[in-house]
Amino acid sequence: MMATIEDLWRTAIAEVSRKPIEPNGFRLTRIHPESRFDIYAGVDESAFVLLAIGIHATPPSIATDSASLDYFRQQRLDSSWLMVLRLRKRGLEPVFGRLCQDLLDAAESVPDENTLVSLFKERLNLWKKLFQDGGDGFLQQYKIKGLIAELLVLETLVHDGMRGANETVTGWTGPLATDQDFVYSDCALEVKAIGPGAENVSISSLEQLDCRVPMHLILVTLRQAASSEPAAIGLNKLVARIEGAIAGNADALKTFKERLLEASYFEHEYYDSILFEPLSMLRYRIADAFPKLTRGMVPLGVSSATYAISLCSISDFEDGSPA
Known part of the structure; x- marks a missing residue:
């Protein structure tokens, strides 16, 4: 049975307690090794969970304006890039995991990297609404x-x-x-x-x-x-x-x-x-x-x-x- 992104997060968080991550660092695991795209689950040194997407072109700058989510870009040693979305509020992992899984499912049907980046931007803009004003992601x-x-x-x-x-x-x-x-x-x-x-x-x-x-x-x-x-x-x-x-x-x-x-x-x-x-x-x-x-x-x-x-x-x- 294929591991879910939440399974990968749980494993990564347990690993952090045994093998700490350096300050300002993070650790990633590729979610679907057979996928056409490089999409990762991960955690940072504080055990905040991440979703990261590897691309070749310079990623866009995206403002999150959220206390629960933040987004950053990082260039890798091979000159490719990571687009990283991080959950900064404990307790929202099940909600964030469901949203990330939805993105993963949608990514399987996009034709190329540019469309994947556009999909990521569109979903992030929608997700920001869920967590605005410190919300828990659920409708009232x-x-x-x-x-x-x-x-x-x-x-x-x-x-x-x-x-x-x-x-x-x-x-x-x-x-x-x-x-x-x-x-x-x-x-x-x-x-x-x-x-x-x-x-x-x-x-x-x-x-x-x-x-x-x-x-x-x-x-x-x-x-x-x-x-x-x-x-x-x-x-x-x-x-x-x-x-x-x-x-x-x-x-x-x-x-x-x-x-x-x-x-x-x-x-x-x-x-x-x-x-x-x-x-x-x-x-x-x-x-x-x-x-x-x-x-x-x-x-x-x-x-x-x-x-x-x-x-x-x-x-x-x-x-x-x-x-």
């Missing part, structure tokens, strides 16, 4: 709830089959911080997760219910549930279901995984502990008479606004299922 519960709602809608759209899998997944733009969560050439969807008994839904901007194409608001009612409940679902199970549904389209699967990283999600057992039961999914037309605020409706000088819409005020706009 309210974000988990919101992401589950978006994924339930995406799953519904995939199974509906009105669009191809790649078009359906590419239209999921919520992780890219667009004004609406799903944007297509002929419609847009804004998804909100609410709890049972909710009386209002919160709108976070003047643009959220304002779009150049026909638009719907989709309200997904979710109740927090225990693992023993048959209808309970978490991110890991839901993501696996969607991956299975789109597995036949490589482009859709690739885009889906990238959007999940943009949403700061990666597969981890932590997400099996926060579960919800979907109770309903209702769609509402954003017609002219729909109660909303848009930029064209507020006085000059109002640059932003958040507001709440009473659910009882929009019952006349209900428009069936989201598919």
Whole structure:
């Protein structure tokens, strides 16, 4: 069985206690000897874990702006280079290991060294979001709830089959911080997760219910549930279901995984502990008479606004299922 990067780290950390590393030094082990690329697991003299990639050209400079991660470059004796990413916070090794393993898996499909460097830069920029402000890398519960709602809608759209899998997944733009969560050439969807008994839904901007194409608001009612409940679902199970549904389209699967990283999600057992039961999914037309605020409706000088819409005020706009 092939050793994981976390296995290599554990071995290297144990070795440091027996054979210390010189100050400002580090020790590396090539992860997959048969790989086309030189990618290493390692530790430094303080037993902080590393991911290093060997390349021939001078690596780019990348600012991490993180107390948990740092990046540096080092030239080797043969004039090649190492791009080194180091975890500087204890306890995050399982999270960092899962992210590094994801990078290793993605690296197997890139065609050349330049693309590998670009992949490293893209992933590092995404990973910085996970650890910003000293975070532990995991989504907070309210974000988990919101992401589950978006994924339930995406799953519904995939199974509906009105669009191809790649078009359906590419239209999921919520992780890219667009004004609406799903944007297509002929419609847009804004998804909100609410709890049972909710009386209002919160709108976070003047643009959220304002779009150049026909638009719907989709309200997904979710109740927090225990693992023993048959209808309970978490991110890991839901993501696996969607991956299975789109597995036949490589482009859709690739885009889906990238959007999940943009949403700061990666597969981890932590997400099996926060579960919800979907109770309903209702769609509402954003017609002219729909109660909303848009930029064209507020006085000059109002640059932003958040507001709440009473659910009882929009019952006349209900428009069936989201598919």
